[in-house]
Amino acid sequence: MSKHRVTATVNGDAVEFLCETGETLLEALRDELQLTGTKEGCGTGDCGACSVMLDGRLVCSCLVLGVEAQGKTIETVEGMAKGDELHPLQRKFLEHAALQCGICTPGMLISARALLERNPDPTEEEVRYWLAGNLCRCTGYHKIVEAVLDAAREMRGA
Amino acid sequence: MILFDFDYERADTLEQAVALLARLQGDARALAGGTDLLPGMRMENIRPGLLVSLSGIEPEAPQVLADGSIRIDALTRLATLENSELVRRVVPMLAQSAHVVGGNQIRQMGTLGGNLCQEVRCLHLDQKHDYQFVAPCYKRGGTCCYPFPRNAPEVCWSVYMSDIAPALIALNAQVEILGETGTRRIDVEALFTGNGLKPLALSQAELLRAVLIPAAAPGFTWGFHKSTVRGGLEFGMAVLAVALQLAEDGRTCTDARIVVGAVREGPVRPVAAERSLIGKTLDEERMEQAAADTSRVVNPLPHHGFSKRHLMDNIRVHLRRTLARALQRARDQEAGR
Ligand SMILES: Cc1cc2nc3c(=O)[nH]c(=O)nc-3n(C[C@@H](O)[C@@H](O)[C@H](O)COP(=O)(O)OP(=O)(O)OC[C@H]3O[C@@H](n4cnc5c(N)ncnc54)[C@H](O)[C@@H]3O)c2cc1C
Ligand code: SF4
Ligand code: FES
Ligand code: FES
Numbered sequence: 001m002s003k004h005r006v007t008a009t010v011n012g013d014a015v016e017f018l019c020e021t022g023e024t025l026l027e028a029l030r031d032e033l034q035l036t037g038t039k040e041g042c043g044t045g046d047c048g049a050c051s052v053m054l055d056g057r058l059v060c061s062c063l064v065l066g067v068e069a070q071g072k073t074i075e076t077v078e079g080m081a082k083g084d085e086l087h088p089l090q091r092k093f094l095e096h097a098a099l100q101c102g103i104c105t106p107g108m109l110i111s112a113r114a115l116l117e118r119n120p121d122p123t124e125e126e127v128r129y130w131l132a133g134n135l136c137r138c139t140g141y142h143k144i145v146e147a148v149l150d151a152a153r154e155m156r157g158a
Numbered sequence: 159m160i161l162f163d164f165d166y167e168r169a170d171t172l173e174q175a176v177a178l179l180a181r182l183q184g185d186a187r188a189l190a191g192g193t194d195l196l197p198g199m200r201m202e203n204i205r206p207g208l209l210v211s212l213s214g215i216e217p218e219a220p221q222v223l224a225d226g227s228i229r230i231d232a233l234t235r236l237a238t239l240e241n242s243e244l245v246r247r248v249v250p251m252l253a254q255s256a257h258v259v260g261g262n263q264i265r266q267m268g269t270l271g272g273n274l275c276q277e278v279r280c281l282h283l284d285q286k287h288d289y290q291f292v293a294p295c296y297k298r299g300g301t302c303c304y305p306f307p308r309n310a311p312e313v314c315w316s317v318y319m320s321d322i323a324p325a326l327i328a329l330n331a332q333v334e335i336l337g338e339t340g341t342r343r344i345d346v347e348a349l350f351t352g353n354g355l356k357p358l359a360l361s362q363a364e365l366l367r368a369v370l371i372p373a374a375a376p377g378f379t380w381g382f383h384k385s386t387v388r389g390g391l392e393f394g395m396a397v398l399a400v401a402l403q404l405a406e407d408g409r410t411c412t413d414a415r416i417v418v419g420a421v422r423e424g425p426v427r428p429v430a431a432e433r434s435l436i437g438k439t440l441d442e443e444r445m446e447q448a449a450a451d452t453s454r455v456v457n458p459l460p461h462h463g464f465s466k467r468h469l470m471d472n473i474r475v476h477l478r479r480t481l482a483r484a485l486q487r488a489r490d491q492e493a494g495r
Binding site: 067068128132 | 159160161162163164165166189191192193196197200201209211213235237260261262263264266267388389390391
């Protein structure tokens with residue numbers, strides 16, 4: 001299997017890595033760039049734990065080949081906080097105890113941020129439908145939905 | 159990680175992609191959003207020697223042509239279809255069918271062409287095979303079928319689960335196909351062979367370039383329903399798409415197209431049931447009868463844990479409601495709501 005040299009922008013930084021043809025973006029992030037915030041749940045697009053932003057699109061990084069990231073802009077959970085200051089969604093997830101094991105959390109956060117960027121004032125139903133691609137086996141979703149709605153309220157300044 | 163060896167090329171144009179695919183014939187695949195192909199490669203149901211990436215080709219925006227028909231690039235992402243103001247206004251059924259596909263991650267990455275060309279599904283097929291130590295089924299080049307062992311040899315009852323194909327067939331859409339010798343145009347309906355082993359009537363070096371949907375005539379109305387358990391991120395139990403043409407009285411049907419998806423090797427049109435509606439007043443009884451006839455002739459394959467009996471009931475009930483909703487939509491429009 002041949003190796004490819006890939007250059008991309010990850011969380012604002014220019015990066016360069018080598019990856020095999022069969023390697024996914026998820027594996028490139030975790031194993032080549034040591035950005036282990038993004039998780040693997042299923043590897044087949046079902047769970048959303050591996051969600052990242054790729055050129056502004058919310059994608060499952062397990063369904064993208066590493067070589068496909070060439071020249072693209074990637075945002076992962078590591079880029080959400082500004083230094084020590086958590087993103088409002090991260091803070092609300094803690095306040096509402098919207099996580100237990102935490103495996104789904106990075107994907108939930110990335111996915112929820114993508115929602116709030118498009119729709120700063122979503123209804124509960126809109127939050128639930130938007131997050132349908134992010135599975136959680138622990139929380140029962142309720143606290144996650146509450147945290148997202150609360151973060152949306154705060155971010156609107158309401 | 160995909161564990162077998164394959165090559166990767168990036169195409170700058172669709173023509174270039176076709177030329178690259180033609181070079182390797184049967185062993186090469188186009189990679190659009192990858193949301194169907196990569197899981198299939200990971201399970202090693204598909205083992206291409208070459209992937210030709212289309213991700214560097216920018217799709218054209220959906221456009222209305224001079225004759226009122228709408229043309230949509232095959233590389234258009236499902237999220238674009240779902241949210242495009244033009245698509246929602248001119249072909250709302252298409253926007254609706256894109257909206258119900260998978261989850262957001264799948265819709266933001268998945269493309270229209272990839273959706274139509276997605277693999278058929280089967281509970282046996284869609285799992286890792288390498289640690290199961292069982293012989294491959296027909297679909298994987300073997301000599302048996304696990305869920306349907308009594309079938310004749312070489313009969314694969316896998317199910318084609320696109321949500322968008324039924325809507326497009328109901329809308330009488332066509333696809334433009336680019337091959338080595340140029341483009342051809344066929345009805346979306348003609349894309350499907352009805353054979354689970356080779357569900358699509360495309361050669362390896364042919365790619366979908368665009369979908370063309372004719373303009374709606376006055377009196378057109380539609381209904382669409384994806385029957386699900388959870389209501390998000392799941393394949394349909396059955397997918398129903400209905401396009402009706404109504405006379406000026408708003409009740410007499412002058413043309414009908416009914417499509418049932420996600421229950422056979424390709425979408426199915428119950429032509430006799432369609433005909434039973436034409437020239438008739440659409441009352442409760444007539445719609446009920448058409449729905450019952452449809453559930454019989456479609457003859458759903460048991461899939462993903464749903465029995466044939468259950469799917470027949472499901473189709474009957476939901477098709478009746480979908481027809482009724484199409485009528486209601488026409489009335490609402492008439493009333494300016
Ligand atoms: C978790 C999950 C849930 C899903 N849920 C649904 C669902 O509810 N409903 C549904 O309909 N689908 C669903 N899908 C299937 C989903 O993959 C497709 O809907 C998606 O649109 C495929 O598009 P793609 O661009 O990613 O295709 P790809 O994976 O890139 O391609 C799929 C196939 O089409 C071929 N192809 C791609 N583009 C073209 C073209 N232009 N011309 C010819 N051949 C082409 C490829 O070679 C490949 O064989 C789901 C998938 C996942 C992983
Ligand atoms: S239905 Fe088709 S895919 Fe499923 S086990 Fe039988 S031959 Fe294989
Ligand atoms: S690991 Fe990518 S969707 Fe589950
Ligand atoms: S917190 Fe455990 S999967 Fe969501």
